Amino acid sequence: MKKSLVILLFMLAVALTVTGQQYKYEAGPMVGMTGYLGEGNSGNLFKHPSVTGGGMFRYIHNSRWAFKANLSYANIKGDSKNDDTVYPDGATYKFTSNLIDLGLTAEFNFLNYGLGPAYKKYKPISPYMVAGVGFVFAICNGHNQASFTIPLGIGVKYKFKNRLNLGFEFTMRKEFSDRIDGLSDLFGIKHSFGKNTDWYSFAAFSVSYEFGKRCIKCNYIE
Numbered sequence: 001m002k003k004s005l006v007i008l009l010f011m012l013a014v015a016l017t018v019t020g021q022q023y024k025y026e027a028g029p030m031v032g033m034t035g036y037l038g039e040g041n042s043g044n045l046f047k048h049p050s051v052t053g054g055g056m057f058r059y060i061h062n063s064r065w066a067f068k069a070n071l072s073y074a075n076i077k078g079d080s081k082n083d084d085t086v087y088p089d090g091a092t093y094k095f096t097s098n099l100i101d102l103g104l105t106a107e108f109n110f111l112n113y114g115l116g117p118a119y120k121k122y123k124p125i126s127p128y129m130v131a132g133v134g135f136v137f138a139i140c141n142g143h144n145q146a147s148f149t150i151p152l153g154i155g156v157k158y159k160f161k162n163r164l165n166l167g168f169e170f171t172m173r174k175e176f177s178d179r180i181d182g183l184s185d186l187f188g189i190k191h192s193f194g195k196n197t198d199w200y201s202f203a204a205f206s207v208s209y210e211f212g213k214r215c216i217k218c219n220y221i222e
Contacts, residue, residue, distance in 0.1 A: 024059065131150075164210075
C-alpha cells in the first residue's frame with residue numbers, strides 16, 4: 001500500500017512538473033532583412049536589401065495554434081535604373097522609405113510544438129505558416145502614407161530550452177495604397193484598391209521568452 005502511494009505521489013509530482021512548464025505567452029525581439037517589389041524594383045525581391053528590427057508578443061493557444069502581434073521599424077529601398085521595366089520618357093526612379101509596421105497574425109504549427117509528455121508527441125522544432133492583417137505607416141521623401149496590409153508567410157520555431165525559443169520567419173506583405181515607395185501610376189494607368197504594385201518582405205530571426213503559467217486542474221492544462 002505504501003509502495004503504491006509513493007509511486008502515485010511520484011507520478012503526480014512528475015505530472016505537475018511537466019504541466020508547470022506550459023505557458024500562455026511569449027515575447028522577444030526580432031531582427032532581419034527587408035525586400036521590396038514595386039515601381040522602384042519589379043524583379044529581384046532582394047536586389048536592394050535593407051534592415052528591420054522590432055518586437056513580438058505571442059499568445060500560445062495550444063501546441064498547434066498561436067496568435068502574434070508584432071511592431072517593427074523597417075527600411076526599404078528601390079532603384080529602377082537597371083530594371084527591365086522601361087518607364088515613359090526613359091525615366092528612372094530611386095527612393096528610400098522608412099516603415100513602421102504593425103501586424104496581427106495567426107500561426108499554425110505543422111507539428112505539436114513544445115515540451116511535454118511523450119504520449120502527446122510534442123516536438124521541440126516545427127515549421128509553421130502565418131497569415132493575418134496589418135497596418136503600415138511609411139515616410140518617403142518627406143511624405144507620409146498609411147495603408148492596410150496582408151502578411152502571408154512561413155516560418156520555423158525551435159525550443160532550445162524550456163521557456164526559450166528561437167525562430168525564423170519569412171513573410172510577404174501586400175499593401176493597398178501603392179504609395180509606400182512614393183511612386184504611383186507611372187504609366188498613367190490608375191490602379192484599383194485591390195490591384196497595386198507594392199509588396200515588401202521581412203526575413204527575420206527572433207528570440208522569445210515564455211511567461212504566464214497556465215491554470216492546472218486535475219493535471220489537465222486548460
